[in-house]
Amino acid sequence: MxxxxxxxxxxxxxxxxxxxxxxxxxxxxxxxxxxxxxxxxxxxxxxxxxxxxxxxxxxxxxxxxxxxxRLPQRQWFCPGCSEQVEGGFEQCWNCGQMMPT
Structure with missing residues (x-):
């Protein structure tokens, strides 16, 4: 080991x-x-x-x-609920909406 x-x-x-x-x-x-x-x-x-x-x-x-x-970090606003999403997430934690492309 x-x-x-x-x-x-x-x-x-x-x-x-x-x-x-x-x-x-x-x-x-x-x-x-x-x-x-x-x-x-x-x-x-x-x-x-x-x-x-x-x-x-x-x-x-x-x-x-x-x-x-080195994972990409993003900051975006969810089009479904306007929640601010930060980090490597591509889906809103609040409503489940996917990150817009």
Missing amino acids: LRLTQAPNIAIATLWRDLLCEAGLPASVQRQHLGAAAGHLPPGECLPELWLQHPEHAERARALLRELE
Whole structure:
């Protein structure tokens, strides 16, 4: 196994793990519960870590994580309810209307 990276929190670590697993790169999250030890251990040792099952997948896994960082961010107003939608969303969270093209 190979430690790929640390995540800022368990939610992000789980998202990254799921992305890698769906791409056929078996990964796991380690140290997901060490946040409870913050204050007793150095903060850098309490962050969740993403581990790859096969070290030869490291280059592809890092490339996928870089792509995830570069998702397009948008800001638009929903034509259905005038809600302001921000981020990578193409559908209004409020009424379900799709982003206009």
